[in-house]
Amino acid sequence: MIGCGAMGTALGLRLLGLSWEVRVYNRSPERTAPLRDAGASAHATPAEAVAGADWVATVLTDSAALRALLFCDQGIASVPAAGRRLVDLGTHQPAQLAALGAESAAAGWPLVEAPMTGSVHDASHGTLHFLVGGAEEDVEWASPLLWALGRGVHHLGGLGAGNTAKLALNLLVGVMAGGLGEAIALLRAHGLAVDSFLDALDGSGLASPLYRRLGQRYLDGDHAPRFSLANLEKDLRWECEHALASGLQPRLAPALCRLLGPLTEEAKRRDYSALIAHLAGEPSC
Structure with a gap:
């Protein structure tokens, strides 16, 4: 190894x-x-x-x-x-x-x-x-x-197929984390319980282990790095470059890169679940 x-x-x-x-x-x-x-x-x-x-x-x-x-x-x-x-x-x-x-x-x-x-x-x-x-x-x-x-x-x-798929997968990771963050921001703005929302999400057609895991980390304030925001940003940047080289016009990955870019290096060392706290307006993120 x-x-x-x-x-x-x-x-x-x-x-x-x-x-x-x-x-x-x-x-x-x-x-x-x-x-x-x-x-x-x-x-x-x-x-x-x-x-x-x-x-x-x-x-x-x-x-x-x-x-x-x-x-x-x-x-x-x-x-x-x-x-x-x-x-x-x-x-x-x-x-x-x-x-x-x-x-x-x-x-x-x-x-x-x-x-x-x-x-x-x-x-x-x-x-x-x-x-x-x-x-x-x-x-x-x-x-x-x-x-x-x-x-x-x-x-x-x-060769190249595996990493193309990996970048596509991490694009979905970023989109899902960002979407959940904006959803939680809306809930917080109206004083709604995030844990109840996650329970409802679990019972819906949108149920996903990733939503549950990220939502729970948000509730627990647990952003110990498993997959850091820095690595997510790097993979999203690579996905943008690969998509452009493939004749595509990426839209979501560049938007996520613009969102992550201004974060401090310290913030980017956190787990990517911290993106939810950032979008939800947590002052420490």
Whole structure:
């Protein structure tokens, strides 16, 4: 497992709980501590972590970070793949990911993209779904790892397809959070009970676990980061760029970006549920 942020750590702990042997690398070595304490072996270079591993998975911030891990001195590509594939679980700009996939394959490491739907909680409990792009034989090779980590593997097409779907999904996340925030603002303006509204919403045709989860976080004042506003803004910006490159004229994603842009960096470190509090007029948001 290369990349030991919140999601990479949760995924590594999941595999350790299934009695897998886990080898880890992170550019900042101290971030491997939770996995080391749980029984993983930490390594000084990507090449060292990859050597001897049956599967190689990365959870990184963007394609530039993935390229660096592949092609740096003692990077992944310095080790023969020996039939293995590189399984990337992060979110990327689709065109950049597809281009990097060609470079990776030329270096002997076919790439499978498998961005995740879900949070750290889902990673810990094995309830993630994966939006997968890559060649059929490469996806088939990666499937045992993905099924160990989650409960849904959805092969959508070639490289870039998985991240296109992930950006589309996160657009819906932003739209749903923003819509719920404006709805709650209207309720508050008229002194109506938000909890009663959420109960009614649960019983309607609009019922959604996401509405319930976000609404409850709003009521509890719980904005501890699971998926930060900064990451939502980044993905919405990428969705805008990808839509424009596809000949489309995005409207909702740019509007959400304009809404998020003026927020402070501190505010953007909060969970995206804080968008509801912001739209509802909470002074702390």
